[in-house]
Amino acid sequence: MMDVDNKAEELASALGVTKQEVKADLESLLEFDVPLEEAAQSVRRKHGGGGGGSSTPETLDLAGISTAQDSVNVTVRVLTQGTRTIRYQGEDVTIREGKLADSSGTISYTAWQDFGFEPGDSIVIGNAGVREWDGRPELNLGQSTTVSMADDTVAVDQAIGGDSDLIDLEPGDRGRNVGVRIQEVDSRTIDGRDGETTILSGVLADETARLPFTDWDPHPDLEAGGDCRIKDVYIREFRGSPSVNLSEFSTVEPLAEPVDVTDSAPQLSLAEAVDSGGLFDVEVVGNVLEVRDGSGLIERCPDCGRVIQNNQCRTHGEVDGEDDLRIKAIIDDGTDTVTAIIGSELTEEIYGGDVSDAKEAARDAMDKEVVAETIRERLVGNAYRVRGSLSVDEYGPNLNVESFEEADEDPAALATAALGEVRQ
Ligand SMILES: [Zn+2]
Numbered sequence: 001m002m003d004v005d006n007k008a009e010e011l012a013s014a015l016g017v018t019k020q021e022v023k024a025d026l027e028s029l030l031e032f033d034v035p036l037e038e039a040a041q042s043v044r045r046k047h048g049g050g051g052g053g054s055s056t057p058e059t060l061d062l063a064g065i066s067t068a069q070d071s072v073n074v075t076v077r078v079l080t081q082g083t084r085t086i087r088y089q090g091e092d093v094t095i096r097e098g099k100l101a102d103s104s105g106t107i108s109y110t111a112w113q114d115f116g117f118e119p120g121d122s123i124v125i126g127n128a129g130v131r132e133w134d135g136r137p138e139l140n141l142g143q144s145t146t147v148s149m150a151d152d153t154v155a156v157d158q159a160i161g162g163d164s165d166l167i168d169l170e171p172g173d174r175g176r177n178v179g180v181r182i183q184e185v186d187s188r189t190i191d192g193r194d195g196e197t198t199i200l201s202g203v204l205a206d207e208t209a210r211l212p213f214t215d216w217d218p219h220p221d222l223e224a225g226g227d228c229r230i231k232d233v234y235i236r237e238f239r240g241s242p243s244v245n246l247s248e249f250s251t252v253e254p255l256a257e258p259v260d261v262t263d264s265a266p267q268l269s270l271a272e273a274v275d276s277g278g279l280f281d282v283e284v285v286g287n288v289l290e291v292r293d294g295s296g297l298i299e300r301c302p303d304c305g306r307v308i309q310n311n312q313c314r315t316h317g318e319v320d321g322e323d324d325l326r327i328k329a330i331i332d333d334g335t336d337t338v339t340a341i342i343g344s345e346l347t348e349e350i351y352g353g354d355v356s357d358a359k360e361a362a363r364d365a366m367d368k369e370v371v372a373e374t375i376r377e378r379l380v381g382n383a384y385r386v387r388g389s390l391s392v393d394e395y396g397p398n399l400n401v402e403s404f405e406e407a408d409e410d411p412a413a414l415a416t417a418a419l420g421e422v423r424q
Pocket of ligand 1: 301302303304305306313314315316317
């Protein structure tokens with residue numbers, strides 16, 4: 001009977017029907033002395049699964065798994081495990097997520113129940129569903145999945161347990177632990193799925209980077225200026241850069257020893273910064289190649305703040321535009337280029353005047369473009385040290401500038417040196 005049970009479970013998972021239904025079908029066929037494999041084929045055909053072997057899980061190395069498989073068997077080491085509650089089909093479900101590894105590579109997983117394994121465990125997973133996420137395969141451990149301890153330790157190159165430097169965190173990471181200084185923290189009320197709730201948000205730092213964070217289940221130990229070890233955080237993308245998220249399952253433990261925090265942002269070559277996919281705080285040195293259209297004296301929608309033309313907002317229609325100053329400059333360091341977005345305050349400094357000065361200049365010349373032209377003459381061809389928040393999306397890399405200073409150094413030489421350092 002055990003065989004029938006296992007087979008029913010396997011079929012149910014592959015065909016997307018209940019185990020009871022499949023088992024009833026199998027048992028009625030077995031009553032007529034149909035061999036189990038043949039009975040399974042009939043059940044597959046009945047539920048539209050075809051006669052193919054794709055519904056029988058293959059035993060594979062992680063590198064061999066593709067989204068073409070429905071389910072697989074693997075022997076792996078658990079690298080990380082995070083716990084979260086998500087709302088699934090109207091109900092709160094506690095899931096566990098993280099990364100698994102073998103000698104061939106790594107894969108992300110989601111477990112829909114507690115299988116009892118922990119980071120560091122070597123396990124054999126039977127009949128894990130394969131699903132596609134962001135074009136890559138992930139493992140789905142559900143009701144029809146089996147997990148048992150492996151006889152031998154699975155040797156892997158990756159670090160086990162989830163301890164991470166902020167600079168190494170990427171959107172999608174789960175079950176990470178960080179040691180940080182809380183630099184800023186604010187409490188605010190949001191309209192959550194269960195009505196109004198209070199959340200915390202702010203900035204945290206270690207010696208490698210600064211990142212924004214959100215605490216969805218406020219932890220009282222998160223205080224500005226405090227040093228703490230936070231366990232079980234997950235990483236999401238926030239405006240193109242990683243952000244640290246705490247849930248009810250995250251723990252915050254005050255640290256006796258202060259965390260080293262550098263005041264400076266990591267200085268990277270543009271190629272390195274863009275490759276990282278987004279950074280909350282980064283410093284680059286580059287030449288201004290071009291000051292783009294849409295710089296200088298511009299108009300914004302009073303409702304949404306978007307830059308508009310001819311008093312037409314794409315969302316709000318005909319509006320009375322508000323004058324503002326900004327710069328969109330293309331910065332190049334020989335390894336790559338980014339568009340630096342410089343807000344009104346810094347633009348005033350660079351331009352040497354405020355909005356009313358700019359409007360006066362535009363009136364005198366009877367051309368708004370004179371403002372951008374003045375900025376262009378100041379910036380193009382010169383080297384600057386630029387610090388800000390880098391986002392990389394379908395519009396390309398944008399650097400939201402916090403500070404902008406003339407640089408004495410040669411950008412190309414600096415970029416080459418930075419590349420060398422990172423590659424060591
Ligand atoms: Zn608008």
